[in-house]
Amino acid sequence: MESEDKRSYRMGARAAALEATRARVIEAAAGLWSRRWHDEVTLQHIAEAAGVSVQTIVNHFGGKDGLSKAVADAVATQTELARQVPTGDVPEIVAVLFADYERQGDANLLWIAQMDRIPSAARAAVHARSLHRAWLERAFADRLPAAGPDREHALNLHYAATDVYLWKLWRRDLGLSREEAERAMRDLLTAIDPRKEHHA
Structure with missing residues (x-):
C-alpha cells in the first residue's frame, strides 16, 4: 500500500507538471498574439508552439476565450511586477x-x-x-x-x-x-x- 508521503509527493509532482503545462501554453499564446491578430491564431497554432495537444488546452482553459483571459491575467501580473x-x-x-x-x-x-x-x-x-x-x-x-x-x-x-x-x-x-x-x-x-x- 502506498505511503502517505509517497502519495503526497506524487500528487505534488502532478500538480507541478500541470502548472508547468499551463504556463507553457500561456507563454506560447502570448507570444503568438503579440505578433498576429487574435482570430488568425488557432488553438492548433498554440498547441504546436507549446508542444501540447489542442485537447490539453481545452482541458486547462475551456477554449480560446478562457485562454485569452488567462493570457491577459498573466500579462497584467507581469506588468504589475515590472x-x-x-x-x-x-x-x-x-x-x-x-x-x-x-x-x-x-x-x-x-x-x-x-x-x-x-x-x-x-x-x-x-x-x-x-x-x-x-x-x-x-x-x-x-x-x-x-x-x-x-x-x-x-x-x-x-x-x-x-x-x-x-x-x-x-x-x-x-x-x-x-x-x-x-x-x-x-x-x-x-x-x-x-x-x-x-x-x-
Missing part, C-alpha cells in the same frame, strides 16, 4: 515605464486595435486601464491633490502623459530614439506637476 517604482521619482518612473512599453507596447496596441470585435481583448484593455490608473495613483502619490475634481484632472493629465499611445507616437510615428522619447515624457510630467500651481 512596474515597481519609488513614489515621485520621475526619471525612474519613466525609465521603468519605457522598459515595459519597449517590451510589450506593440503587443498592447495590437490587442487594443481588436477591442471592438474580440470580447477578451476589450476586457483586457479595460482591466489594463484600471491597473494603469491605480499605478499612477501610487507612482505620483506625492503630487496628486486630495480626492475631488482637482485630483481627477491631475490623474487625467498624468494618464495622457504616460499612455502607450504617446509612447507609440514618439517611438513609432515620429521615430524618436528611446533617450529622446524618455526625455520628452520626463519634461511633460514635470510640466504638469500640480504642485507648481500652488507655488506660482
Whole structure:
C-alpha cells in the first residue's frame, strides 16, 4: 500500500507538471498574439508552439476565450511586477515605464486595435486601464491633490502623459530614439506637476 508521503509527493509532482503545462501554453499564446491578430491564431497554432495537444488546452482553459483571459491575467501580473517604482521619482518612473512599453507596447496596441470585435481583448484593455490608473495613483502619490475634481484632472493629465499611445507616437510615428522619447515624457510630467500651481 502506498505511503502517505509517497502519495503526497506524487500528487505534488502532478500538480507541478500541470502548472508547468499551463504556463507553457500561456507563454506560447502570448507570444503568438503579440505578433498576429487574435482570430488568425488557432488553438492548433498554440498547441504546436507549446508542444501540447489542442485537447490539453481545452482541458486547462475551456477554449480560446478562457485562454485569452488567462493570457491577459498573466500579462497584467507581469506588468504589475515590472512596474515597481519609488513614489515621485520621475526619471525612474519613466525609465521603468519605457522598459515595459519597449517590451510589450506593440503587443498592447495590437490587442487594443481588436477591442471592438474580440470580447477578451476589450476586457483586457479595460482591466489594463484600471491597473494603469491605480499605478499612477501610487507612482505620483506625492503630487496628486486630495480626492475631488482637482485630483481627477491631475490623474487625467498624468494618464495622457504616460499612455502607450504617446509612447507609440514618439517611438513609432515620429521615430524618436528611446533617450529622446524618455526625455520628452520626463519634461511633460514635470510640466504638469500640480504642485507648481500652488507655488506660482
